[in-house]
Amino acid sequence: MNLLQQSRARLATLGLALASAFAALLGGCTSTPLPPPAKPVTAPVVIAPPTGLDKMSQAVTPYAYRRDAASHLYSKNTDRIYLGKMPPLLYAIGVLQVEVDGRGRVTSTSWMRAPTHAPEVIAEIERTVRAAAPYPAPVRMGRVTYTDTWLWHRSGTFQLDTLTEGQY
Template identity: 40%
Template sequence: MMTSTRTYALVLSALVAVLAGCTSTKSGAPAEASASSSEEKTVGEAAPGRSDVAEVRLITAQTPAVRAYRKIGSGAIYKAYPTRIHKGKIPPLVYAVVVVETDIDATGKVVNVGFSRTPSHAPEVPPMIAELIQKASPLPSPGRLGAHTYVDTWLWDKSGSFQLDSRTLGQRSR
């Protein structure tokens, strides 16, 4: 019965993340600097000596500061790879859509790159994205926002060019 409850909590947390499209933070990393700074709570923490239960990160609100940093972070990636940016609107059937969670410290240094959505038909894409992000490190300092997880969706074309959701020009109808 406990496994069922933990599975439900995990699924519910994942559903909230997908529907909200919000930034998430890992335990120990401060949530964004906002007027209501509450301590982060986790669901399904593993009991001592048990590694079969994953820790689930609760999603934090998309504050104006978090949304603004998405533009700043994606701008730094665009600046690092100007020839890789897909010009114009994305084709109707983009090759891969990857939701990337980039943990950065208070100076903008990339600490970790994780994925909350990866394409099963294109397993080669997420490692390429992780490498691009690591090479672009450090990203601009998040300022008062501090260390957090920068989340963006990469729209990847078969040619290897890409756009980030925070800066996309949209999608062609044909």
């Protein structure tokens, strides 16, 4: 055998050895799928209310909270809500901002548009807002300042713009 033939024989032997090693490696692989990894157990997110609160609001914006606040005010003043559509000419219209802390207490009020021609209405709205506290606690916001428009009839009944039945 000459040198060229010996080199070819060694190369063929090396190729067979590599092919055998590769086949052995593949033979060790499994075709059975692995079970899915265990999912971590997560408890549902529960926002605990501050101690002693009866009502909570899950609102995440002041606009969403005002519906909860208006419903609360209506429930505390059922005999003072004007039922049905309001007449076209109202005695007073006022726009009030109310700040509520994390426990539902009113911390401040400020008029954006006060019905200055009817100071008794201003005083009565402020008294009504404060008397209705505590409001639903804004647990997802911590505290909130919301705005609502008071539609006041000369009979002393009212509707809030958030829950109004409209006007004729």
